[in-house]
Amino acid sequence: MNPFKIIKYGKHFTNKRFMSFASHIGKNLTFLRQAVVLFLCFRDPETPKYVKAVIAGALGYLIIPMDMMPDAVAGLGWLDDLAVLGVAFKVANRYIKAIHHEKAKSWVPFGKDSL
Template sequence: MDDIKIGEILLPGEESEQERRERRVRSGFWPTFRRAVRQIPFSRDVVAAYFCAVDPKTPTRTRGILLAALAYFVLPLDFIPDMLAGFGFSDDIAVLTAAIAAVSGQIKERHYQKADEAMRDRPNE
């Protein structure tokens, strides 16, 4: 996956697009995360990114970037189908890595605390 494609995926989008993505992310994040957790080496960061994306205190542009990446993550069909063992989440990981790197200063300690709580409350997910 090249930088141009990742850059296109991570466009924050208009407010209506962000709202649509947020609904998709809220409904699909945890089921997708459960399937992918063993393949994502930075799962705590992904969960913190989720909490940052749904936090109304997060700046709009940051929310947009994270919601775009997380929406791509929860989509069942993407560049590499998620069902392919060992490879299915590799494109998702690339997109999530780029998004988290782009907004890393906006993911706050409170998001990591929520991530830790959520991961503790959802063992083996």
């Protein structure tokens, strides 16, 4: 997936909507910690704007209920979201710091740190 196509979903992303999504979904998503790592990287003032745009697009895609494959489809519904997060991780990899992983681990004690 092209990172520039992901950016268009940034209009659906806000800090408040992401935190609401994260608290609502909770332990149902094994990759929630990775999403939180991206969220913390997004909030870091040292992260470049183009990386923030890709992260906002990926997180926006994650929180909207209607996407390429509806999330209600058992097992398969989250695969497209996981792919979009993977692209965002690849773009943001240089700017993700150890502190982002540590904070994400304290917020979401389950799951893995990276995709």
